[in-house]
Amino acid sequence: MRDGEEILLPQEIFRKIVDHCRSFRPEEACGLVAADATGRAVEVLPVTNSLHSPVRYQMETREQFDAMKRIRLEGWSLFAIFHSHPLSEPVPSPTDIRQAFYPEAYMIIVGLEKEPAVVRGFVVEDGRARELPLRTVSDKIS
Numbered sequence: 001m002r003d004g005e006e007i008l009l010p011q012e013i014f015r016k017i018v019d020h021c022r023s024f025r026p027e028e029a030c031g032l033v034a035a036d037a038t039g040r041a042v043e044v045l046p047v048t049n050s051l052h053s054p055v056r057y058q059m060e061t062r063e064q065f066d067a068m069k070r071i072r073l074e075g076w077s078l079f080a081i082f083h084s085h086p087l088s089e090p091v092p093s094p095t096d097i098r099q100a101f102y103p104e105a106y107m108i109i110v111g112l113e114k115e116p117a118v119v120r121g122f123v124v125e126d127g128r129a130r131e132l133p134l135r136t137v138s139d140k141i142s
Contacts, residue, residue: 006133007080007106007121009033009041014136016044018117021084021110024049028057028084032064033108034071035079045070049083056095057083080106080121088113090120092129100124106132 090111121134
């Protein structure tokens with residue numbers, strides 16, 4: 001369990017995630033977020049939704065492999081997997097939960113049903129999604 005935990009996203013990372021998701025509306029968009037050795041989110045790695053669907057996503061296999069390889073080569077770790085819900089609230093669907101294959105990574109969902117976008121973060125443990133507070137922080141490293 002990760003009790004008391006919150007998801008901290010630098011403002012630039014938050015903006016890149018939301019911008020990427022908006023750019024693929026009405027399809028669901030998806031991608032990965034990498035963290036440095038301190039656990040700080042440092043890079044957004046967009047991945048194509050091979051389903052091109054407004055209600056489901058599946059990461060294009062080669063792009064996902066390349067993104068994971070880059071994370072490893074840079075000495076980063078997988079921080080989060082993000083996707084959008086262009087037609088609904090940012091709440092994990094049963095499919096989202098079933099396909100959460102990386103329990104160490106946060107699940108970030110961008111709801112685009114209304115403006116401004118609503119971004120929420122979750123952990124998936126034992127087949128259940130639990131929301132964590134998601135907060136943006138300054139881009140400056142202290």
